Amino acid sequence: MSEEKDKAIYSADHCxxxxxxxxxxxxxxxxxxYRGPKLVxxxxxxxxxxxxxxxxxxxxxxxxxxxxxxxxxGVAVSTLNMLQRGxxxxxxxxxxxxxxxxxxxDMGKLVRSLPFGAACANLGMKIGKSLGVFGMLGIAxxxxxxxxxxxxxxxxxxxxxxxxxDKKVVFFxxxxxxxxxxxxxxxxxxxxxxxxxxxxxDQKFNCCGSPMVVTGYLDEAKEHAHNxxxxxxxxxxxxxxxxxxxxxxxxxxxxxxxxxxxxxxxxEAGANVYDAFEYLAIMEEKGELNTSFKEVKESLMYHVPCxxxxxGFGTPAKDILEEVPGVSVELADxxxxxISGNFGFKDDKYEISMKVGAKLFERINISQADEVIxxxxxxxxxxxxxxxxxxxHPIEILAKAYGE
Amino acid sequence: MKHTDVIVIGSGxxxxxxxxxxxxxxxxxxxxxxxxxxxxxNSGLIDFLGYDDSHKAVKSPREGIMGLPxxxxxxxxxxxxxxxxxxxxxxxxxxxxxxxxxxxxKQILVPTAxxxxxxxxxxxxxxxxxxxxxxxxxxxxxxxxxxxxxxxxIMVENLKKSLxxxxxxxxxxxxxxxxxxxxxxxxxxxRWLDTPEGVDSFSKQLLAYKGKKDTAVIVPQVxxxxxxxxxxxxxxxxxxxxxxxxxxxxxxxxxRLNAMxxxxxxxxxxxxxxxxxVIGSKCEGKACKCVIAEAGVREKTYTxxxxxxxxxxxxxxxxxxxxxxQPEEPIFHLPVYSVKGEENWSNEQLFSDKPQGYAKTGIxxxxxxxxxxxxGQHVLENVFVVGRDLGxxxxxxxxxxxxxxxxxxxxAAKM
Ligand SMILES: Cc1cc2nc3c(=O)[nH]c(=O)nc-3n(C[C@H](O)[C@H](O)[C@H](O)COP(=O)(O)OP(=O)(O)OC[C@H]3O[C@@H](n4cnc5c(N)ncnc54)[C@H](O)[C@@H]3O)c2cc1C
Ligand code: SF4
Ligand code: SF4
Numbered sequence: 001m002s003e004e005k006d007k008a009i010y011s012a013d014h015c016x017x018x019x020x021x022x023x024x025x026x027x028x029x030x031x032x033x034y035r036g037p038k039l040v041x042x043x044x045x046x047x048x049x050x051x052x053x054x055x056x057x058x059x060x061x062x063x064x065x066x067x068x069x070x071x072x073x074g075v076a077v078s079t080l081n082m083l084q085r086g087x088x089x090x091x092x093x094x095x096x097x098x099x100x101x102x103x104x105x106d107m108g109k110l111v112r113s114l115p116f117g118a119a120c121a122n123l124g125m126k127i128g129k130s131l132g133v134f135g136m137l138g139i140a141x142x143x144x145x146x147x148x149x150x151x152x153x154x155x156x157x158x159x160x161x162x163x164x165x166d167k168k169v170v171f172f173x174x175x176x177x178x179x180x181x182x183x184x185x186x187x188x189x190x191x192x193x194x195x196x197x198x199x200x201x202d203q204k205f206n207c208c209g210s211p212m213v214v215t216g217y218l219d220e221a222k223e224h225a226h227n228x229x230x231x232x233x234x235x236x237x238x239x240x241x242x243x244x245x246x247x248x249x250x251x252x253x254x255x256x257x258x259x260x261x262x263x264x265x266x267x268e269a270g271a272n273v274y275d276a277f278e279y280l281a282i283m284e285e286k287g288e289l290n291t292s293f294k295e296v297k298e299s300l301m302y303h304v305p306c307x308x309x310x311x312g313f314g315t316p317a318k319d320i321l322e323e324v325p326g327v328s329v330e331l332a333d334x335x336x337x338x339i340s341g342n343f344g345f346k347d348d349k350y351e352i353s354m355k356v357g358a359k360l361f362e363r364i365n366i367s368q369a370d371e372v373i374x375x376x377x378x379x380x381x382x383x384x385x386x387x388x389x390x391x392x393h394p395i396e397i398l399a400k401a402y403g404e
Numbered sequence: 405m406k407h408t409d410v411i412v413i414g415s416g417x418x419x420x421x422x423x424x425x426x427x428x429x430x431x432x433x434x435x436x437x438x439x440x441x442x443x444x445x446n447s448g449l450i451d452f453l454g455y456d457d458s459h460k461a462v463k464s465p466r467e468g469i470m471g472l473p474x475x476x477x478x479x480x481x482x483x484x485x486x487x488x489x490x491x492x493x494x495x496x497x498x499x500x501x502x503x504x505x506x507x508x509x510k511q512i513l514v515p516t517a518x519x520x521x522x523x524x525x526x527x528x529x530x531x532x533x534x535x536x537x538x539x540x541x542x543x544x545x546x547x548x549x550x551x552x553x554x555x556x557x558i559m560v561e562n563l564k565k566s567l568x569x570x571x572x573x574x575x576x577x578x579x580x581x582x583x584x585x586x587x588x589x590x591x592x593x594x595r596w597l598d599t600p601e602g603v604d605s606f607s608k609q610l611l612a613y614k615g616k617k618d619t620a621v622i623v624p625q626v627x628x629x630x631x632x633x634x635x636x637x638x639x640x641x642x643x644x645x646x647x648x649x650x651x652x653x654x655x656x657x658x659x660r661l662n663a664m665x666x667x668x669x670x671x672x673x674x675x676x677x678x679x680x681x682v683i684g685s686k687c688e689g690k691a692c693k694c695v696i697a698e699a700g701v702r703e704k705t706y707t708x709x710x711x712x713x714x715x716x717x718x719x720x721x722x723x724x725x726x727x728x729x730q731p732e733e734p735i736f737h738l739p740v741y742s743v744k745g746e747e748n749w750s751n752e753q754l755f756s757d758k759p760q761g762y763a764k765t766g767i768x769x770x771x772x773x774x775x776x777x778x779x780g781q782h783v784l785e786n787v788f789v790v791g792r793d794l795g796x797x798x799x800x801x802x803x804x805x806x807x808x809x810x811x812x813x814x815x816a817a818k819m
Binding site for chain 1: 595679
């Protein structure tokens with residue numbers, strides 16, 4: 001692993017001012033108000049970490065990481081932005097909405113602790129939306145908040161009987177799959193069972209911290225990192241890998257902790273974390289993937305999330321699903337969807353978020369594909385909001401191919 | 405382990421060409437890329453040979469190339485393949501909606517942002533400077549309000565020297581809705597011109613010159629990001645020749661070309677793996693068995709029958725140097741040629757008509773573009789080297805960068 005990747009702040013000096021990151025930044029494309037990754041990231045952070053100085057337009061960065069991927073010199077541009085944002089909020093008050101947007105996990109827990117909590121919360125959000133409460137809070141009024149599933153993933157998991165096995169993996173559902181789209185986690189468990197694996201869960205895991213990092217709650221995110229890293233290392237000691245289906249969770253657990261906070265254990269733990277399809281592809285390389293697929297007659301359009309692209313292992317979901325008889329996969333290749341976690345939920349960023357997503361929406365709207373697939377939960381919400389199409393996670397198609 | 409017929413490492417012009425040409429021959433191709441393609445920095449003009457070794461302007465690149473020493477990459481590639489590569493590129497560019505003009509037999513002179521003229525061989529319509537400027541009596545230089553790095557007045561001063569005092573010159577400034585925020589770039593203006601409102605407003609502001617056959621309008625590289633669509637619309641509305649200049653990065657035309665390549669690669673089922681830096685290889689005897697690439701926190705192995713190295717030499721990390729006089733190629737550890745002796749390494753005058761010794765640093769190959777050692781023996785049989793990784797030429801001095809990238813990328817695919 002190259003040195004400069006290990007901690008973001010050391011990477012600023014690798015910047016050659018080449019402008020590659022600027023050409024790739026979707027937010028710069030959508031608004032003239034953002035000064036862009038080169039100036040706000042490496043150039044400004046060099047001064048900022050030693051001076052009381054803040055670049056106002058930093059607020060526009062969505063942490064989509066397109067800039068990092070564009071940079072030929074290994075500068076961790078987006079992480080420099082997030083570190084500066086965190087630094088700012090150490091001494092400045094947060095906006096009212098930030099609390100809610102950064103703490104979906106707490107909301108989820110609260111909802112689950114109440115009788116009929118999910119139904120009430122969904123209703124509450126509908127009412128809240130129609131009364132304009134979200135707008136008052138600074139949350140984009142045009143958007144639906146993610147609705148809560150009647151049963152969380154963890155609660156489903158407790159009642160599900162698995163075939164025991166010596167081959168085990170720990171599943172990290174993340175807040176969104178646990179509370180809002182448990183069907184993704186369920187599909188994952190079934191897929192692993194079909195491959196002779198037993199899936200474990202660990203409820204001592206916290207939210208990965210991604211929503212906190214982007215909202216500037218850096219210290220809190222670091223506490224989550226410490227807890228999660230300790231958990232991952234404990235599983236590592238037992239030889240059991242941790243797997244996530246949400247690409248923002250896996251990126252945070254694998255790489256961003258290390259980049260943001262630079263502690264050795266974070267890198268060590270990161271190496272024990274896998275994205276679901278990354279893991280399935282490794283199994284396939286070893287000849288261990290169950291490939292007795294049933295026919296699934298579906299043409300799929302695949303939006304590859306930014307945070308998956310950043311992980312640098314290509315698109316194994318495409319490769320594996322194309323082996324299923326009847327399935328064809330076409331890459332949307334239309335850039336960032338624009339939502340970037342909670343970015344698109346902020347009322348003042350809503351327009352930008354929709355402008356960024358426009359290319360993808362258009363591509364999906366004119367596509368003849370039967371279904372849209374995407375590994376990231378918030379991307380799926382954005383696609384649904386921008387096109388009315390309801391996408392699913394690629395693991396759900398794979399579960400279908402196993403007859404589940 | 406994923407296996408394809410061909411693996412291309414690096415997605416600059418050399419790698420993109422090698423990947424596309426390989427795929428068009430029916431090969432399965434994986435393109436391993438790190439960083440966005442460097443085409444976002446360069447103009448996307450294909451220079452073949454602008455200057456000879458005494459820095460005299462070359463009139464016919466074809467003839468100039470014939471006179472090059474046998475150590476030069478062009479001599480290895482051979483004229484026949486160079487000409488085929490030109491045809492291949494022109495066909496591709498036409499198919500993807502930005503036809504390129506020009507040939508190996510003469511230079512096109514393209515105005516730069518400061519008004520000098522730069523020789524190139526292949527250029528899209530909008531950048532085909534001298535072809536559009538010929539015979540004009542009046543030159544209008546249109547700057548954009550708020551756009552830095554484009555100074556119409558300096559440009560006119562220099563154009564007078566290169567095109568002649570006897571022409572009439574005029575400068576104007578185009579208004580856009582982009583001011584008031586950050587400093588604007590040519591790319592911002594080009595994206596505005598991708599929209600119908602942008603094209604309308606821009607064309608309207610040039611209506612004073614409508615239908616004036618003896619006039620040409622020179623603008624920075626702002627005519628849209630999508631092929632030559634915007635160029636066609638604007639020229640048909642104002643019925644006057646309109647000419648773009650080269651400029652500082654980001655380069656709109658390089659981005660247009662990059663987008664076209666990506667679309668073509670997708671159409672030809674090339675698998676592009678992003679954000680993965682190749683860090684090593686495993687070789688047995690004279691055969692490379694696999695390459696190893698960073699995939700975030702872990703490594704991933706890729707295998708192929710054939711490997712094309714297009715990592716951009718010194719400028720892009722394809723060749724590194726930790727200690728003086730010992731350049732290294734980090735993936736296959738190929739022998740790297742460089743001039744011997746510190747005193748020959750550089751020429752004190754950065755901007756002079758003498759080449760820089762270090763600039764010729766690179767990997768030497770035989771006619772098949774396989775790497776060779778000092779005795780001229782193959783080091784590896786299934787590895788091919790292209791673009792700026794090649795040794796024996798000074799692309800800045802002779803203006804041959806994209807020409808070598810294109811011709812070598814094409815030839816390596818054929819081998
Ligand atoms: C500002 C500028 C303007 C120019 N203008 C012109 C012009 O007008 N006309 C012209 O003909 N030429 C021009 N050139 C020269 C021309 O750009 C180059 O000579 C040519 O494009 C080189 O192409 P390449 O593909 O060999 O290398 P590059 O374009 O450098 O591409 C190499 C790629 O490989 C990647 N890479 C490196 N190491 C690894 C690794 N280990 N794993 C994976 N990927 C890796 C790099 O990130 C890079 O994207 C210009 C150059 C610059 C810098
Ligand atoms: S993370 Fe995304 S929005 Fe932020 S600077 Fe980078 S490319 Fe732009
Ligand atoms: S791409 Fe990297 S090197 Fe280039 S300007 Fe951006 S941060 Fe700097």
